[in-house]
Amino acid sequence: MTATSAPSALDGLGADLAAAACGQAARWDRDGALPVAVRGAAAKAGLLTADLPVGYGGLGASPAQVGELCARLGGVCGALRALVTVQAMVAAAVLRWGTAEQRTRWLPAFARGELLAGFAATEAGAGSDLAAVDTRVRAVVDGREPTLELTGVKRWVSFGQVADVVLVLGVLDGRHTAVLVETDRAGVTRQPVEGQLGLRAAQLAHIRLDGVRVPATNRVAPPGFGLSHVAATALDHGRFTVGWGCVGMAEACLRDMAEHVLTRRQGGTLLAEHQTVRALLGRAAVETAAARELAARAARWRAAGAPDAIAGTVAAKYAAARTAASVAGTAVQVLGAAGCAPESRAGRFYRDAKVMEIIEGSAQVAELHVADHLLRRTRATGSGGRR
């Protein structure tokens, strides 16, 4: 849309907020919450849904610009990047599969941050296999407007503690169905999650829906398309921003490592003079650059509307999450005690990065998708594709 080679104000999206957050992210992680003012600042700068069209209150940012935004935020605070990820996931699903009325109703409020969105798919019995969700959606006609009634328990909802509305994946008459559920409705209870391995400032909650009634107009796409299209679109967008966030994490760890080894002396020698340390740095630098290139490729394919963009985004997220985990681990090792200290960014990213290898499609599921894509291409170009 606005993807051009000319420099744009959108190229530096989030730089100010990232700079302001830099010294505070460790405290947010310890406190288990992003300050309300930070959420407000992100919304005010248009960062929450930067790639929405301007007509819906977005900035019309290109995939590459959104990617760089997420790398910038991800390099400072995983929870801040996650805030952008969830809001943009839900916005992407509504933009893509909402009716004109739904887009007008929800998207400007998401863009302005008036409504904070959450994505509620995971359940105790449905993680990587979201098809197994057991949240029941029932159509109720009681004489007034048609309503939907939802009952189920959703787990690990990022910003679920504070979200105003969550996109819930449930089952209506045996068909996967996506429904926007406002969290102030009767029957919604939230249980905050604290002390989890990583993303501690992402204000996670388990959300119980106990006969919650919403207008039928809150349903996004027809029953039967809630998983394959609505959740799939949200997750695709989520993988894209998580992947770029991981690129930012790896790059930040690399910088912290390089600065440390150039100043830290042991036994009269700079750490940088040790070949074993340099080898670690070299490996981490190549992995990080490779992850960035895969993320950039995904951004190009998305901008072009290429069908390969979806598998390309899986590959980018997979590689970047692995890289973030690997480079953060190396960074903690090289930084030593400094890497283990409470204020350590590398230490915090070491915990966060493991979560990145699990959310929005685990590494193992990603491998299957990428392999599947390869086999399809091989069949298409070989004898198996045509009859």
Added chain:
Amino acid sequence: MDAPDRATVARELHDFIAPALSGPIGPDEDYFALGLLNSLFAIELVVFVEQRFDLEVEVADLDLGHFRTISRLTDFVLAKLAGRAGLAA
């Protein structure tokens, strides 16, 4: 781009869909019902159709089973292209 004919649309759809399955697929077979497709395929198919035929798939297009067989998807693509030509005329 000239509007493609029915045979061309059906062949291009087949050439995109068949490699995602392990075996051949007939024009009226429901490929989703075969259970062989991974969870990303549904949106990949949407993006493919949009890009290849330069049209936009909207939420109203999802409801009618357009995407379940090659024949019906061919009908859908041709109808969309015809509708657009009608608007332009």
